[in-house]
Amino acid sequence: MICDNNEGADAGCTLYLECGSGIAGDMLVAALLDLGGDAAERSVRRALESLPVRGYEICISHVRKSGILCCDFAVLLDQDHQNRDHDMAYLQGAPHHGPKQHACSSSEQRRHIHRHDHAHRGLADILGLINGADMTSGARALARDTFSILAEAEAKAHALPLDQVHFHEVGAVDSIVDIVSAAVLIDHLGVQSTVIPSLTDGHGSIRCQHGVIPVPVPATLNICAAHGLPLASSQIAGELVTPTGAALAAALRPLFELPARYTVRQVGIGAGKRAYERPSMLRALIIEEMPVSSTDQMGLLGCPAGARNTVTKIECDIDDSTGEVLAYAADRLREAGALEVHWIAVLGKKGRPAHQLEVICDSQAAALMERIIFSETSTIGLRSQLMERTCLERAMSSAMTPWGSVSIKCVTLPDGTQRRTPEYDDCAAIAESENIPVQSVFNTATQAAYRDGCRDEVVPVSSI
Numbered sequence: 001m002i003c004d005n006n007e008g009a010d011a012g013c014t015l016y017l018e019c020g021s022g023i024a025g026d027m028l029v030a031a032l033l034d035l036g037g038d039a040a041e042r043s044v045r046r047a048l049e050s051l052p053v054r055g056y057e058i059c060i061s062h063v064r065k066s067g068i069l070c071c072d073f074a075v076l077l078d079q080d081h082q083n084r085d086h087d088m089a090y091l092q093g094a095p096h097h098g099p100k101q102h103a104c105s106s107s108e109q110r111r112h113i114h115r116h117d118h119a120h121r122g123l124a125d126i127l128g129l130i131n132g133a134d135m136t137s138g139a140r141a142l143a144r145d146t147f148s149i150l151a152e153a154e155a156k157a158h159a160l161p162l163d164q165v166h167f168h169e170v171g172a173v174d175s176i177v178d179i180v181s182a183a184v185l186i187d188h189l190g191v192q193s194t195v196i197p198s199l200t201d202g203h204g205s206i207r208c209q210h211g212v213i214p215v216p217v218p219a220t221l222n223i224c225a226a227h228g229l230p231l232a233s234s235q236i237a238g239e240l241v242t243p244t245g246a247a248l249a250a251a252l253r254p255l256f257e258l259p260a261r262y263t264v265r266q267v268g269i270g271a272g273k274r275a276y277e278r279p280s281m282l283r284a285l286i287i288e289e290m291p292v293s294s295t296d297q298m299g300l301l302g303c304p305a306g307a308r309n310t311v312t313k314i315e316c317d318i319d320d321s322t323g324e325v326l327a328y329a330a331d332r333l334r335e336a337g338a339l340e341v342h343w344i345a346v347l348g349k350k351g352r353p354a355h356q357l358e359v360i361c362d363s364q365a366a367a368l369m370e371r372i373i374f375s376e377t378s379t380i381g382l383r384s385q386l387m388e389r390t391c392l393e394r395a396m397s398s399a400m401t402p403w404g405s406v407s408i409k410c411v412t413l414p415d416g417t418q419r420r421t422p423e424y425d426d427c428a429a430i431a432e433s434e435n436i437p438v439q440s441v442f443n444t445a446t447q448a449a450y451r452d453g454c455r456d457e458v459v460p461v462s463s464i
Helices: 025-049 107-112 123-131 137-158 173-189 218-227 243-251 294-301 323-335 363-376 424-434 438-452
Strands: 013-018 056-065 068-077 191-195 199-203 205-208 211-214 231-237 262-271 281-289 307-318 340-347 353-362 383-391 393-401 404-412 418-422
Touching (some): 025 056, 025 173, 025 243, 199 243, 307 363, 393 418, 393 438, 404 438, 418 424, 418 438
Parallel strands (some): 013 191, 068 262
Antiparallel strands (some): 013 281, 262 281, 307 353, 404 418
16 A cells, blocks of 8 residues: 555655665665555656756666565666766776666667756755656655755865755756655655654765765765764775765654664655665665553563663644643553643744643653654644663552452562552552552552562653
């Protein structure tokens, strides 16, 4: 099932990009085409045909990388627009023997793409092209954002004013085609959030129009630094992450951690053009986060005595929702695995009484919590921060009372002693059924807990 515009946007489609072999514009487009099928290809072709850009043709095919069938997206440039990005001999410093023809490049196609388009485009020119293209507003915004990110990185790398960055920095034909195509596909698939744990690049140096430069190349490093993208190094000698690929990744505003549990709905694989010892391919998955069960939370969040771990605090102020709506939202958050949900009375803007929502959750569940808050409340913005917590070792046991078994929370203190506390809900249920004071049940259960100890099957407790 593909998460497209008709049904995916409401469902909160999540895209997971495995960038262990890097990322480039054509690799991302190919992987997304593999996800979207014929309808996605038609959307891309329609958008590209509306651009007043010449000097290229596109070819969509399939190739094998290490026996794995991958979609291949090729931008076939005419002789006036060749940029040697895929010429390994040139990139690695060997004599240049001319561009290698792609498998799709029949002699007839090559005749068709010998057109001339010598425009040196700056960022303003490209944004104008995108504004006039046959694209949805969402795709247009993503394409504009990507080019702005790329232009700022190139301007910093070359120490140029933003309005002087042009042509091969951000205006090359294949960059325009890759970015517009990727933006159209992201929108077509209905992607609402993206997960990219890291961008894996190579090492050493690579040749470009300016000479020999180190890997990661300056523009890629500038993008990663400006947008907090995590980088990972590999033993591959060469460039795996291109500036266009990094700019697209940054424009997607990705999360860096996968959900604790998820299902895979669709898989797409895109082929790269450069030949390294590691197969050049990018895998894109449409995933759906699964709620974390109480048992999973216990295993995930239990920590030894005195240990520190990291949680996320999410908060917002709400002054225009009813008490019923606020209570329902809190229930939804708790059901989804929130560690704590608090409503705090505050004085909002213009002197209005308001409520501040505070949610404490495991960092892996933060994206899910944010989606619930946006869906179930009227807020239009959230604040979040990572927090360290120190927690005591906790476990659940049970104690036998004259009225039946009561759950006991056992907390181990740093000196090794224990606190044993009956669960209130169990005590309240016995008090109601036996028509006795709840405090009597609580006191009896506490005595039984210290008498019997925590001897039953022990599981960690998830609550703070």
